[in-house]
Amino acid sequence: MSTEGGGARLGSARSQHGRGLLELTDGKAVIVVEGLSRRFGDVTAVNGLSLKIQEGEVFGLLGHNGAGKTTTIRLLTGVLSPHGGEARVLGLDPTRDGPALRGRTGVLTETPALDERLTARENLSYYADLYGVPRHEVPARVEGLLEEFELADRADEPVGRYSKGMRQRLALARALLPGPELLFLDEPTTGLDPVAAREVRELIVRLSGEEGRTVVLCTHNLVEAQRLCHRVGVLEHGRLVALGTPAELVRGLDRGLRVEVELSPGDEGAVGALRGLPGVLEVVEERPGLLGVKVASPRVVPEIAAAVVGAGGRLYRLQPQEPTLEDFYLALHGGKGGR
Amino acid sequence: MNRRAVLAIVRKDLRAVGRSKGVMLPLVLVPLVILGVMPAVVSWVPSLIPPEAMMGVEGFLARMPEGLRAELSGLEGAQRLLVLVLVYFFAPMYLIVPLMVASVIAADSFAGEVERRTAEALLYTPTTDGELFLGKVLAAWLPALGVGLGGFLLYGLVADLCTYRVVGRLLFPNPMWLVLLVWVAPAVAGLGLGTMVLVSSRVRTFQEAYQLGGAVVLPVLLLVVGQITGVLYFSLPVVALLGLLLWAVDAGLLWYGARTFRREALITRL
Numbered sequence: 001m002s003t004e005g006g007g008a009r010l011g012s013a014r015s016q017h018g019r020g021l022l023e024l025t026d027g028k029a030v031i032v033v034e035g036l037s038r039r040f041g042d043v044t045a046v047n048g049l050s051l052k053i054q055e056g057e058v059f060g061l062l063g064h065n066g067a068g069k070t071t072t073i074r075l076l077t078g079v080l081s082p083h084g085g086e087a088r089v090l091g092l093d094p095t096r097d098g099p100a101l102r103g104r105t106g107v108l109t110e111t112p113a114l115d116e117r118l119t120a121r122e123n124l125s126y127y128a129d130l131y132g133v134p135r136h137e138v139p140a141r142v143e144g145l146l147e148e149f150e151l152a153d154r155a156d157e158p159v160g161r162y163s164k165g166m167r168q169r170l171a172l173a174r175a176l177l178p179g180p181e182l183l184f185l186d187e188p189t190t191g192l193d194p195v196a197a198r199e200v201r202e203l204i205v206r207l208s209g210e211e212g213r214t215v216v217l218c219t220h221n222l223v224e225a226q227r228l229c230h231r232v233g234v235l236e237h238g239r240l241v242a243l244g245t246p247a248e249l250v251r252g253l254d255r256g257l258r259v260e261v262e263l264s265p266g267d268e269g270a271v272g273a274l275r276g277l278p279g280v281l282e283v284v285e286e287r288p289g290l291l292g293v294k295v296a297s298p299r300v301v302p303e304i305a306a307a308v309v310g311a312g313g314r315l316y317r318l319q320p321q322e323p324t325l326e327d328f329y330l331a332l333h334g335g336k337g338g339r
Numbered sequence: 340m341n342r343r344a345v346l347a348i349v350r351k352d353l354r355a356v357g358r359s360k361g362v363m364l365p366l367v368l369v370p371l372v373i374l375g376v377m378p379a380v381v382s383w384v385p386s387l388i389p390p391e392a393m394m395g396v397e398g399f400l401a402r403m404p405e406g407l408r409a410e411l412s413g414l415e416g417a418q419r420l421l422v423l424v425l426v427y428f429f430a431p432m433y434l435i436v437p438l439m440v441a442s443v444i445a446a447d448s449f450a451g452e453v454e455r456r457t458a459e460a461l462l463y464t465p466t467t468d469g470e471l472f473l474g475k476v477l478a479a480w481l482p483a484l485g486v487g488l489g490g491f492l493l494y495g496l497v498a499d500l501c502t503y504r505v506v507g508r509l510l511f512p513n514p515m516w517l518v519l520l521v522w523v524a525p526a527v528a529g530l531g532l533g534t535m536v537l538v539s540s541r542v543r544t545f546q547e548a549y550q551l552g553g554a555v556v557l558p559v560l561l562l563v564v565g566q567i568t569g570v571l572y573f574s575l576p577v578v579a580l581l582g583l584l585l586w587a588v589d590a591g592l593l594w595y596g597a598r599t600f601r602r603e604a605l606i607t608r609l
């Protein structure tokens with residue numbers, strides 16, 4: 001897995017690579033992008049994006065609405081042409097080799113984009129023809145996907161009668177229909193119930209881990225990104241402002257360790273003892289009986305228990321809170337860094 | 340050219356249109372009224388006109404172009420009226436049918452696909468811009484030809500059945516209408532289609548496209564008015580020339596449409 005970017009926030013001089021990224025393709029890089037830019041009028045949707053994604057990697061593309069995630073997908077599939085920079089996807093130039101490239105990729109769009117007047121089977125068969133799935137394989141492949149996504153029972157109903165979750169499952173099935181080497185998934189678990197969402201997450205893990213497919217995951221669900229992605233990149237106004245593994249990014253947070261301490265409400269003695277404890281940076285009473293304690297190091301955690309008990313307090317719960325990708329993301333965007 | 344993908348687009352669009360009541364209703368009703376009900380009603384009208392009122396009709400006929408009067412010579416009052424209306428005046432009315440069918444389906448196929456956002460997934464497929472364009476064009480043009488042929492058969496049958504007793508011979512088929520069918524109707528369908536392709540690239544909904552593109556019917560209405568006022572009549576050379584003119588306009592419209600039909604432009608409208 002590439003560590004390009006060093007797992008840190010990226011400054012404006014992000015593209016100082018020495019050697020160009022395009023020269024670094026080592027046969028395992030599925031996506032190599034250097035200085036990719038795209039404008040819409042006065043708005044720069046993607047601004048000097050440089051990135052390398054390896055085969056079998058699940059890469060999370062994070063960012064607010066309008067940060068440039070969807071435009072990036074469109075550029076990498078050759079649906080849009082860049083105004084600057086270069087890209088190689090599966091060894092192809094998206095602008096020049098768009099049709100060939102799209103034949104090897106699957107895209108789950110932000111909205112399911114299904115024809116509601118057609119049935120699920122007709123929708124899939126239609127796309128099988130467009131993707132050039134061998135004719136003799138179409139019925140079995142369509143049936144297999146309908147079974148896999150639990151749509152077989154209602155495969156011959158118009159999609160207009162489907163629930164939001166069923167449509168999302170069908171759109172996912174369509175993205176997998178051509179057996180793509182590279183998958184772009186835009187909010188894949190949106191609209192799914194918890195069980196279906198878990199199945200989709202398991203599917204992504206399987207596609208990447210067992211089948212070696214590369215997945216680019218655009219999501220606002222940071223818990224999901226942290227759980228699934230080998231690496232994430234954060235886009236802000238079209239610029240890549242952070243890149244690395246979730247662990248690397250979180251490690252870079254300058255916030256100490258946060259510990260949740262639950263004790264008897266109104267136990268001022270214990271609160272006072274904690275405030276005076278060496279290594280405790282901050283004590284915040286979040287609600288009666290629940291304290292948020294920021295400490296300098298994990299070694300202080302046992303001292304917290306001892307201080308509360310020593311002050312005659314009743315300790316119900318002591319829980320160190322590992323910083324999450326969400327903390328990092330919020331900190332990056334100037335929001336509240338801790339929970 | 341990936342023929343399988345092109346045919347898949349045609350099949351899918353036709354299937355989807357066939358299941359849309361809002362789209363199918365005008366596609367069935369308009370041809371039925373114009374080419375089934377109206378000739379039957381018109382065939383019945385001469386029997387309601389009293390002989391003395393036929394003088395007014397003769398005065399009207401006198402204002403028609405020389406060539407048309409020559410065509411009608413040898414016929415009696417009611418026969419003349421039937422031939423004039425059913426063979427000549429109705430010819431441009433017939434053209435409304437393929438024009439409308441192509442326009443409605445093209446509006447659904449081009450603007451409707453953007454409106455329903457189904458275009459996005461389509462644009463991520465390996466089909467080229469040319470294949471997408473051709474598929475969409477054929478999906479609107481082929482049914483227009485089919486309905487045009489079906490409408491012609493219906494119209495000819497109704498008109499012949501209703502007029503044979505009065506005229507004493509079959510009015511259809513005749514050379515002018517055959518040229519209309521094989522030469523002008525496909526061209527006029529192309530006009531509706533080409534106009535809708537242009538309009539659809541500038542609007543976001545089926546309704547907007549259909550309303551704006553509806554203006555394409557005006558030249559056809561001018562032809563109707565032109566015949567009624569005696570400015571022109573649908574002789575064989577006029578019809579052949581009209582077809583040529585329409586094909587030239589179609590070529591321009593479709594050339595421009597094909598040039599501007601780019602997935603890049605489409606996806607930024609979603």
